[in-house]
Amino acid sequence: MTDQQINLFDYDRQSLRALFEEMGERAFRADQIIKWLHGRGVTDIDQMTDLSKSLRSKLKEISVIKLPEVVQSQHSLDGTRKWLLKLEDGNCIETVFIPTKTHGTVCVSSQVGCALNCSFCSTGKQGYNRNLSTGEIIAQLWFAHHSLKEETGLDHPVTNVVMMGMGEPLLNMDNVLPAMNLMLDDFAFNLSKYRVTLSTSGVLPKMRELAEKSDVSLAVSLHAPNDELRNILVPINKKYPISQLMDVCRAYFKDEPKRSITFEYVMLDGVNDKPEHARQLIEILQGIPSKINLIPFNPFPHAPYKRSTEVSISKFQRQLMKAGFNTIVRRTRGEDIDAACGQLAGQVKDRTQRSAKWKAKHNVVIPIVKETETSNV
Ligand code: SF4
Incomplete structure (x- = not known):
């Protein structure tokens, strides 16, 4: 080129x-x-x-016509697939496919690493290198769709896309928007706007812009019901606190009142899973058409948290449902290949030095991908 x-x-x-x-x-x-x-x-x-x-x-x-190279393809026992894609500059990103009986969901990354450093997220610990180009974003769906189509014989093996992989998509909006246009385009992937979801940690000015420019579905990584806790779990909250985030959410689908926002809430043992947290959550979500996804925490090496117990997760769920909120507990998938939510790491040339500090503190050795493990999809 x-x-x-x-x-x-x-x-x-x-x-x-x-x-x-x-x-x-x-x-x-x-x-x-x-x-x-x-x-x-x-x-x-x-x-x-x-x-x-x-x-x-x-x-x-x-x-x-330039595509990243697939340098590793892994299958989980539960059918989840993970691909490690090598980019031209040597960075690697991960893409995951999660099949269920009725759906096939691809989880797409938007950046190499992530600058936002949420304290429960493995990607955040890798530091940040750069935004992905539109081509690198859409290539993830392209690989998943065309390789699975060939493997399974299905016309539409991918039914849903979630922009929930590595990175904060709204900090790379210029490249993410055209990629999402291709996801919806009937000449390209022809997915419904209800089945393409962008997940954000709450970059408010960009959320307002997204509402104007795209009609994909929205998920918000909430994870805490008060500012004190959210400042620790999702540090961008210090800039865009919960009350302002909720105002933007309240107005988000004002022209389509039947659409709801999905709120993601990672369940951390003893941290954000108590009855008082559920009560606060019910309070802040008043007036917002919402679905709540409770995500049992997926540990990674030296993670500072533990997964909530099943008993506390189901109590928490019941409390929210009693208050009228559609609440599901997301099943953990692909744990045996580190493909579960919050575990994506890739191989990031960290420009922020964050990963070096973190690895030194915890004495972590990151394995190198061997050529013998390479398999093209
Ligand atoms: S949860 Fe999302 S926004 Fe937070 S560090 Fe991880 S990838 Fe970035």
């Missing part, structure tokens, strides 16, 4: 149409390319047979 060449994976339909118009080409050519690339999974321009020969030659001059 030369400096002048573009990566076609970085474009959604709208931006590719604009590019084609600038080039003096008909805009509908962009639709055809989106269909080949994402809908059919074809990455060889010469196989795009409904484009003229001259357009194909022009495209090969000005563009490339």
Whole structure:
């Protein structure tokens, strides 16, 4: 790839149409390319047979089709899959596929590492390197969709996408938005807006912007019902406290009152799982159409927390349900391959030095991926 060449994976339909118009080409050519690339999974321009020969030659001059490399593919005993994708700069990110009887969900990363350092999250401990490009974000769904389609023979092996992998998606909005457009595009992955969910820790100005620009579903990583506790668990709360977050949530789906926001709440033993926490949660969520996901904590090496007991999780759930909140306990999946929620680590070249400090403090050795473990999907 030369400096002048573009990566076609970085474009959604709208931006590719604009590019084609600038080039003096008909805009509908962009639709055809989106269909080949994402809908059919074809990455060889010469196989795009409904484009003229001259357009194909022009495209090969000005563009490339660049995807990360799959360097590791793991299967969990419960059917969960995890792929380690190596990016051009040597960083690695992880993508997970979680099948159930009726759904197939892909959990997509938006950044290499994460700058927000939530205290219960393994990704946060890896530090932060950079934002993913649109191409690197959509490639995660592309790999999962096309490889599973070939393996299973199903037309739509992926039914849902959650932007809940590594990173805070709203701190990479410029690249995340076109990727989500491709997820919804009927020429690409054709997923419903109810089945593509962006999860945020509460970057309020960006949440307001998202409400204007996209109609995907929203999840909020809440994890604590008061500022004192949330400042520790989700430090961005110091900048955007709970009362302001709840105001934004209250207004979020004002034009679609039947839509609700999912609130994620990791269950940490003795930390945020007491009856008084449930009472406070009920209070702050008043007036917000909500679903609550209780997530039993998934430990990682040297994690400072323990998972709540089953008894306290079900008591907590009952208390919320009694108050009228639709509350589910998320089943832990893929624990044997470290693919469970909050466990994604990848291999991040940390620019923040946070991981070095943390590893030194806890004497942690991060394993290197061996070539022999490499398997292309
Ligand atoms: S929970 Fe999300 S926002 Fe917080 S550190 Fe982990 S990846 Fe970042």
